[in-house]
Amino acid sequence: MTDASANTATGLYATDAHIRKRNAAEKRFRLYGLAAVCVGILALIVLMTSILGNGVSAFRQTYVTLNIELLEAKLDKNGNRNIDDIKKVSTFGYAPLIQAGVEAAMAENGIEIEGLTGKQAGGIISKEAAAQLRNFVIANPDAIGTTVEFDVLANAQIDGYFKGRVDRADAELLKTVSPVQLDLSDALLEAGVLRTKFNTAFITAPDASDNRPEAAGLGVAILGSFYMMIVVLVLALPIGVAASIYLEEFAPKNRWTDLIEVNISNLAAVPSIVFGILGLAIFINFAGLPQSAPIVGGLVLTLMTLPTIIIATRAALKAVPPSIRDAALGVGASKMQAVFHHVLPLAAPGILTGTIIGLAQALGETAPLLLIGMVAFVREYPAGPPEGFFDPASALPVQVYNWTQRADAALVERASGAIIVLLVFLLIMNVAAIILRRRFERRW
Amino acid sequence: MPILWLLLIVLALGAIGYMLGVRRAVASAGGDARKLHSLPSYYGSNVVLATVVPALMLMAAWLLLQPVVIEAQISPLITAEAEASDRSPDLVLADVRRLADGLNDLHDQNVLDDAEIARLNAGRDDVRGMLGQVGIALGADVAQPVLDGARDYRNLWARYSLAMTIVVLGAAVLGFIAAIRNTHVEFRARNVVERAIKALLILASTIAILTTVGIVMSMLLETRNFFGQYNWTDFFFGTTWAPSFSGRGGASELGILPLLWGTLYISFIALIVAVPIGLFAAIYLSEYAGPKMRAWAKPAIEVLAGIPTIVYGLFALITVGPMLRDYFAQPLGLGDSSASVMTAGLVMGIMLIPFVSSLSDDIINAVPQSMRDGSLGLGATKSETIKQVVVPAALPGIVGAVLLAASRAIGETMIVVLGAGAAAKISGNPFEAMTTVTVKIVSQLTGDTDFASPETLVAFALGLTLFVLTLGLNILALYVVRKYREQYE
Incomplete structure (x- = not known):
């Protein structure tokens, strides 16, 4: 209809206002269709990037490698390696050992943080670590008294700090984490004690309770x-x-x-x-x-x-x-x-x-x-x-x-x-x- | 005897029956299989079917009815205890069942033998402590009537299980013998086996009907219970939804109107998003796009249909909701809730795009090319052809697709659970949190449920309403398509 000669011609070949309007309508209609397809595909892309962007970090998790001394005085007071006595020590009994482990790692690498209490130092480790230690000790009672290297989970807030979920401003406000703990984890990262690695536990571990989300798995x-x-x-x-x-x-x-x-x-x-x-x-x-x-x-x-x-x-x-x-x-x-x-x-x-x-x-x-x-x-x-x-x-x-x-x-x-x-x-x-x-x- | 063993024995009997059946058939033909009416394997299959099928059907029916019969037998005890301790019979029954399971565990782990269980006394023995040892935690100490009930339950269970074993094995053996005796050179094994298989096929196809009957019956019964406790006019015309959590009593207000309003509002927004986009996408892909673009764009849009709704729900919760709140609702002063009608409606609209587009695509493709050619030949542009010829011809189908999409939107659960909020209200502001029928079904039926209180039973009335609503839309869609469809040669 829009031949090259149409511009000069008259009659049937002329692109009069009506034809132009119809052609514009045609173009618009086509554009609507294309836009609809694009919106559909865009929705798919946004959906996928949103889920991937939020979720990929779940496959990496912050771990701390600690040398923990399994003190006989705490774990087996009678010293006779009776498994029933050892089982009586609850996970609370293991918390001091973990704290000592963190402090030992600090001393070893010459880390000193001003205003950091011992409790806060131990607090960067997940509560799951105590259960991990206890299971290890119950499985190997002979290890009591020795020093064993453990890969333990860092607390969810510390983990969030390295993934950009928690920053220093949050740490000032939150009760569960303080800025000095973030300093400590930065220093531990530098010393190579703390690192982020692929999280197999996310796929294999069972769900975990609200106060240890870092241990929750599928x-x-x-x-x-x-x-x-x-x-x-x-x-x-x-x-x-x-x-x-x-x-x-x-x-x-x-x-x-x-x-x-x-x-x-x-x-x-x-x-x-x-x-x-x-x-x-x-x-x-x-x-x-x-x-x-x-x-x-x-x-x-x-x-x-x-x-x-x-x-x-x-x-x-x-x-x-x-x-x-x-x-x-x-x-x-x-x-x-x-x-x-x-x-x-x-x-x-x-x-x-x-x-x-x-x-x-x-x-x-x-x-x-x-x-x-x-x-x-x-x-x-x-x-x-x-x-x-x-x-x-x-x-x-x-x-x-x-x-x-x-x-x-x-x-x-x-x-x-x-x-x-x-x-x-x-x-x-x-x-x-x-x-x-x-x-x-x-x-x- | 454990059920698994029983099953294995019956199956083993069937396997032996197959071999015996084949051998006997061939022997009866004097070793010449050509003289048999059917292939030898049919004689074997005949024995297998006669042995296994009736026995297993009997077993399934027995297992289904056994708890019902036992509960009927101990029900006088249960009601007495329920009245004495002022609890609902269901709760007492649950206690009895749990305790009976516990006693079984005690027996299995050799803590108590049968005689000791028979001598147990709630006052004298620490039943709860013993159960704690084998890993069963009870909420409270065991009352003597509950213990008696549990003992009766356990004894009856053992007795009926023994009876079932005998009956099932008897049926299997009888079928086995009868089929073996029937096996003879003249016996038309193939006809019998094929008839039996056909019966099984028919049985399988009636499952669909049984499911529908199950859905309707289960909801009707509980809904009747609900309307026994709650006035139906208040349910259908009440404008307040406020279930009381304090327990029983008439304090709850359970009007469905706010829930229906939320449901319809969200579905409406979803359709406003999905219908134009889906329809235009379908038109573009079937009328304008070249084969190359069609080849990748169509599957890409259909990927949206394969994504589970929980993914959309999470998308609404963590991306769309906060975005709408920060950029639209708060600047406009329309509210500051990230869960809102708009959030749920928008995300649901995205979910429905492929649904609308693939249905409309099929319908548009069904319009014959000759109609397009006729219109184009008269000088119409492509868009005019689509608007004035193709779409009108496809209209019944498109209306049907929209109705089906509406039914999907009304029944959708996860997106609204995560995106719409839980506050039941009737309001016109799309940035406010509202709730839907499906959200309330979930919230009334998860957590602690008491099947005697209207707060729990209302979920069944809601479910029935939902079922009737979606069924109505589906039937309407079917009717529209059938009635107004033009037949093209």
Whole structure:
């Protein structure tokens, strides 16, 4: 329409005001569309950078290496290495040893900080360290009396100082940390006693109480999520595939099958929290299963994932051309044999892809798990299967929620870190699904 | 006998049955498998199905009903104790169950044998101390009626478990024998096995219906209990939400209107964000974008749909909320809460973008190319074609997508739990913290719950309301799509 000669021409070729208006509208419309796509992608980028920016630091943690003298006078007054006597010394009994350890490290490196009390010096170490020492001593009673090197966690505030979460102005105000302690940690960093390293405990350790957020980890949550995924896989895959085979291959067209189909599509759209109410009412209150157990979470998530798996499986079965069935029937197979020997294997990649996507969905689901008591604070690892399915456990997304509810900056950082772990798992599952689809899916 | 063992025995019996079935079938045909009606493996499978399936179904049903029957049998004791100690029967029952578990542990760890457990006396023996030794902490000392109840519970449990073992094994053996006896050269094993498998397939497909029935029943029953204690007009038309935490009594005000207002307000903002962006993105990607851009932009937007809602919740809590508060709410003097309707609505809108865009994309692609060509051929520009031909043709589908998005928004939980706040109020200020139906379901059902008080039971009424609301929207969406869809050849 806008030919080069149009400027001089008249009549049909002229770009009059009306045409210009229409072209401008066209350009505007196109721009709106582009802007919408950009907003969507921008939202994704902002979301990811926000989570990564807040959470990456959770994977690094400040540790202090201390030579701690395990004084016999404090730990084993009778000197007979009786394990029951040693166990009587609570973690409070170990606190002075840790303080002495810090002071020894200061003396060794010639660090002197004005106005620093002994208690403050010991205070830069996590309260978790005392438990760590106690467990070591109970495991090795012979070490009493010797000096042993320990890698202990620094306090969350000190850790926050090196990660930029806590600064000196905060330290003036906070009760939990003072500027002199920050001076001390700076000096220890210089001396090489204190350093920040990769935090494996964040992935393996259980949750920790409010006054030692530096020790909190995802171990129980990852294990709990893993157990739930096993339950979902074992229940949802066979049931979902069986239901889809019936509906797609055998079901007559009647009221009953219509009812089932409407039900499935509705269940796919029911809010997830409603499944939590169902789990609470049926599995816990009626059937008497234990609260916060992976088996209950797994059952609830199974019911939630079933529609997803059924829809994916039916699509995969539909994609197998009828000629395959006809050929099988033609050489004398029964309908059941045609389906199980020929159609199902050909649909398997599609079914697996759908199952993995359903599992990924289940892994990220939080709301129903809150209602069946998985928010409880769990420090014990669940036992191995099958008893472990009935032990209390947490779940990855619930752990994130749990940490955000505890109003501690150190735990918010860990919540973002936990999200990264969750997203890595989801990424692995989705990539696996894509590879499966690319590699095995056949197009007819 | 532990259930796991029972399961293994039944399965082992099935495995033996398979081999025996095959052998007997082949033997009955004089060693020539070609004379059999079906393949030998079908005779084996027939025995397996007859042995395992009825036995396991019986076991599942028994396990489900056993606690109910036992509780019914000890209920006179429980109600008596509940009246005597002025507690709810549920609490007493929970105590009894925990104590029975404790006694089992004591027995398993060889602290007490059966005779000693039978002789236990709450007044004389320190039951709580003994349980403490094996790692079970009780809140208070054990009362004698509770101890009696626990003992009865344990005895009944043992008796019924024994009965179950016998019945299940009996069923397995009977099925085994019957199937083996049936195995004969004339027996149409394949037809029988296929019929059984088909029955199992049908059973699996009814799980969907059972789930729906379970959802509706569980919420209906508790909702009826709730309306027995709380006036339904006050619930549906009350404008104050103030549950009392002091315990039972009529002090709580549980009106749903403030929660519904918060829910609808947040969903409205979410839709205002998601519908234009999602729709325009879908239009651009399907009508304007080249195949290259489509190849990466479409999956990139769909990644947003794969992100769990807890991630959006955290995003609202630590990024969007503080940002809105610092740059909009406080300078404008509209409030200083980082949790607000705007925060939750905005983040939820982002979550819904891929939902709206992928649904609309499918619908726009379903509009036949000939309609576009016709419009373009008459001289319309591309945008005019889209606005006047494609979108009107796709409108029912788009309306359906928006309704589905609305239903998602209303039922969304984690974003509002972390982003919207907990204060129930009716206000027009979008920077104020408000709360939703889902938030209150979570808060009423986590922590200490007492299933006799209206404060806990209200969650079921809220859940039912939510269920009906979302179901209504879904059905409406389906109806709109079906009714107004034009059929293109």
